Structure formats: structure tokens, C-alpha cells
Amino acid sequence: MNHDHSSLKARAHDLLQHAGITLGGNRPTDLVVHDERTYARVFAHGSLGLGEAYMDGWWDVSDLAGFFSRVLSSHVDESLRTLDALIVHLKARFLNMQRGEHAWEVGRQHYDLGNDLFQAMLGKRLVYSCGYWAQAENLDDAQEAKLDLICRKLQLRRGQHVLDIGCGWGEALKFAAERYGVSGVGVTISKEQAEFARELCKGLPIEIRLQDYHELDERFDAILSVGMFEHVGARNYRSWFEVARRCLHPEGLALLHCIGSNGTPGRPDPWIEKYIFPNSVIPAMSQVATALEGLFVVEDWHNFGTDYDRTLMAWKANVDAAWPRLAARYDERFRRMWDFYLGCSAGVFRSRRDQLWQLTLSPGGVAGGYRVPR
Structure with missing residues (x-):
């Protein structure tokens, strides 16, 4: 067994050297292994093994985001294309995970975790998506700037009626109603989010529905969707755009805000799939x-x-600061899971392996052209 450990350790050492990471080194991105079984677990199970071993306290690194950024920039992870990756890929291809009963899974597992965690993490506004840091110095300003950017791109005017597909906790609609004088409808598949959003938008001309977006068939002056397209699934992309087109006034604009991948259609990461977002795909x-x-x-x-990257690091700083009062509800293994999720995600964007897109769309082209706000 020890011989096996040492040969796997040597292989891990060589791989990590390519990424400028030293086993047992003392830089913030160096890896400290507490349990020698880590190597076998990672080589057998790829990212799933890596994440679970981290949750179990088998290894540590003080700068997770920097560690992942190095690993991903050097493409070391591609040497670990293991069987579980293939299985998840096939599952995504052949099972339509995001329709019917399955569509509600992400709402149940992730978004119904407990608003206390998200309130601590996300700051002043419960906006669980990328902030816009062009002029912002802190998270709250970056999220407000993002919401305002969306409203400006959609050219919102007082009296318009707006649809938010996957409205989350209702912050975008609230912002649009308060700052731009619009009314709106938000749909979500998370019961907890719907209840929270109704409370948040009290007194504003906003209706929050617990509803699958496929059922929508009414006209709106503008449509926005922030950070929900990742849960739609490739087999439903076309129907998503069909719904948006059917519900959008011919002169209106739609804005889609989502994470995107550089290459060929991505497969969901097995660890993220199991612990964080079931049925999500970039x-x-x-x-x-x-x-x-x-x-x-x-x-x-x-x-x-x-x-x-900046948004995720700000979320992590918030969680760290709030941990003393969150610890009563979430155990150490959950904390390590959440750290791994935020650190890994920040590394993905820092290494430019994933992107954040905002698409501004019109049904027939804006007459005379569209001037882009930034």
C-alpha cells in the first residue's frame, strides 16, 4: 500500500510542479496533505475526490482561489479526466434533467439552504450573481452597479411592465421598480425564495410567482434573467428563448446574464453537481x-x-466574518465545502476558464441601432 501511495504521490508532485505548486511547500498556493490516502482518492475520482477529501480535512491550502487558478491556467486538471466526468457528461446529454420534477431539485437543494447563510454572504442586497466592478470598490456598490447596468441596457422607462425569469430573492425587480418606476412579474422555482421576494417587494407593483417559466404566455416591455440560465440545461435552451420571444413586446429588449464556457459545450463538474448545484451546466x-x-x-x-473573481472573494470574506454566528447552524464539514466551492469558482474565473456574459437581445433589431451602455 505504501509503495502505491508513494508512486501516486510522485505523480501528483510532477503534475502540480507544472502548475508551480509544491507539495508541503510554504507559499499560500502550496498544498499540505494531512492524509496520504488523498492521492488515490483524487486519481480515482478527479474533482469529486479532491473536493470530498478537502471536506474531510485530508488536505489544505491557504489560498484556495490562487491554487485553483494555477491548476486551471496550467491545464493540469485535464490529466484527471476520470470516469465520473464521463458519466456526468452522458447523464447531461441523455437525460433531460431540467424539465418536470427534476427542474425543482436545484431550488430544494441549494436555494432553500437557509437565508441566514446567503444574507451573511451576499451583503446588503441578496443578489447571488456576479457584481459589476468597473467603478465599484466594494461588493454592495458592485451589485448595485450591476443592477443599474441591466436597467440601462434594457432602456427601462417609467410605467413599463417587466419580466424577471428566475427572479431569485427579488432584488433586481425591486431595484427596477424603485429606481426606474416599472412594474413587474418574477418567476422562481424555489419556495423559500418566492416567500422572501414577496416580502422584499411588499408595497411595490411586483408579483412573484412560484412557477416554471415554460408556462409563461403574456406580453412584457422588457425581460431580464440573471444567473438562472446555468440551470436550464442544453436541451431547453431553445425553449427558453422561445418563451422570451413569445413574452417580449416586438419593440422590447431582453437581457440574459449567465456564466459561459470558452470551448465546446461543457459538462457539469462532478463535485459541483453533487454538493452545490444539481443539474447545472455552463x-x-x-x-x-x-x-x-x-x-x-x-x-x-x-x-x-x-x-x-472579485465577487466570489468578497462573498468569501463575508462568510469568514460571519462564521462565528453561522457556526451554530452549519458544521465544519459544511464550512469546508463552502470554502472549496467559493475558492474553486474564483480560481475558474481568475484563470479565464469560464466567462460571465450579458447578452442584450431585440426581436427584430433596434431601429437606427443600439448604443451600448457600459
Whole structure:
């Protein structure tokens, strides 16, 4: 057994050296292994093994985001394309995970965790998506700037009626109603989010529905969707755009804000799939472009992916600060899981392996052209 450990350790050592990471070194991105079984677990199970071993306290690194950024920038992870990755990929291809009963799973597992965690993590506004840091110095300003950017891109005017597909805790609709004088409808599949959003938007002309977006069939002046397209699934991209087109006034604009991948259609990461977001998948440009063909004109395709690195690091700082009072409800293994999730995600955006897109769309092209706000 020890011989096996040492040969796997040597292999891990060689792989990590390519990424400028030393086993047992003393830089913040160096890996400290507490349990020698870690190597076998990672080589057998790829990212799932890596994440679970971290949750179990088998290894540590003081700068998780920096560690993942190095690993991903050097493409070391591609040497670990293991069987579980293949299985998850096949599952995504052949089972339509995001329709019917399955569609509600992400709501149950992730978004119903407990608002206390999200309130601590997300800051002043419960906006669980990438902030816009062009002029912002802190998270709250970055989230407000993002919401305002969306409203400006949609050219919202007083009296318009707006749809938010996957409205989360209702912050975007609240912002649009208060600052731009619009009324709106938000749909979500999380019961806890719907209840919270109704409370948040009390007294404003906003209706929050616990409803699958496929059921929508009414007209709106503008449509927005922030950070929900990742849960739609490739087999439903076309129907998502069909719903948006059916519900959008011919002169209106739609804005889609989502994470995107650089290459061919991505497969969900097995660890993220199991612990964080069941049934989520990051779309490729080609999939999005194909799905909207013949339905929309792309007026603008904006990428500010590195802003997600800053957003995630700000979330982590918030969770760290709040941990003393969260510890009563969440155990140490949960804490390590959450750290791994935020650190790994920040590394993904820092290494530019994933992007953050905002697409501004019109049904037939804006007459005279569309001037892009940034």
C-alpha cells in the first residue's frame, strides 16, 4: 500500500510542479496533505475526490482561489479526466434533467439552504450573481452597479411592465421598480425564495410567482434573467428563448446574464453537481447562438468574467466574518465545502476558464441601432 501511495504521490508532485505548486511547500498556493490516502482518492475520482477529501480535512491550502487558478491556467486538471466526468457528461446529454420534477431539485437543494447563510454572504442586497466592478470598490456598490447596468441596457422607462425569469430573492425587480418606476412579474422555482421576494417587494407593483417559466404566455416591455440560465440545461435552451420571444413586446429588449464556457459545450463538474448545484451546466457560445437563431438579434454580447473573481472573494470574506454566528447552524464539514466551492469558482474565473456574459437581445433589431451602455 505504501509503495502505491508513494508512486501516486510522485505523480501528483510532477503534475502540480507544472502548475508551480509544491507539495508541503510554504507559499499560500502550496498544498499540505494531512492524509496520504488523498492521492488515490483524487486519481480515482478527479474533482469529486479532491473536493470530498478537502471536506474531510485530508488536505489544505491557504489560498484556495490562487491554487485553483494555477491548476486551471496550467491545464493540469485535464490529466484527471476520470470516469465520473464521463458519466456526468452522458447523464447531461441523455437525460433531460431540467424539465418536470427534476427542474425543482436545484431550488430544494441549494436555494432553500437557509437565508441566514446567503444574507451573511451576499451583503446588503441578496443578489447571488456576479457584481459589476468597473467603478465599484466594494461588493454592495458592485451589485448595485450591476443592477443599474441591466436597467440601462434594457432602456427601462417609467410605467413599463417587466419580466424577471428566475427572479431569485427579488432584488433586481425591486431595484427596477424603485429606481426606474416599472412594474413587474418574477418567476422562481424555489419556495423559500418566492416567500422572501414577496416580502422584499411588499408595497411595490411586483408579483412573484412560484412557477416554471415554460408556462409563461403574456406580453412584457422588457425581460431580464440573471444567473438562472446555468440551470436550464442544453436541451431547453431553445425553449427558453422561445418563451422570451413569445413574452417580449416586438419593440422590447431582453437581457440574459449567465456564466459561459470558452470551448465546446461543457459538462457539469462532478463535485459541483453533487454538493452545490444539481443539474447545472455552463453553456458554450455556440449553444447560446444556435438556440437564439431566428428568434433574436444580438445587440450586444458583454463579457466581464474577471468581475466574478472579485465577487466570489468578497462573498468569501463575508462568510469568514460571519462564521462565528453561522457556526451554530452549519458544521465544519459544511464550512469546508463552502470554502472549496467559493475558492474553486474564483480560481475558474481568475484563470479565464469560464466567462460571465450579458447578452442584450431585440426581436427584430433596434431601429437606427443600439448604443451600448457600459
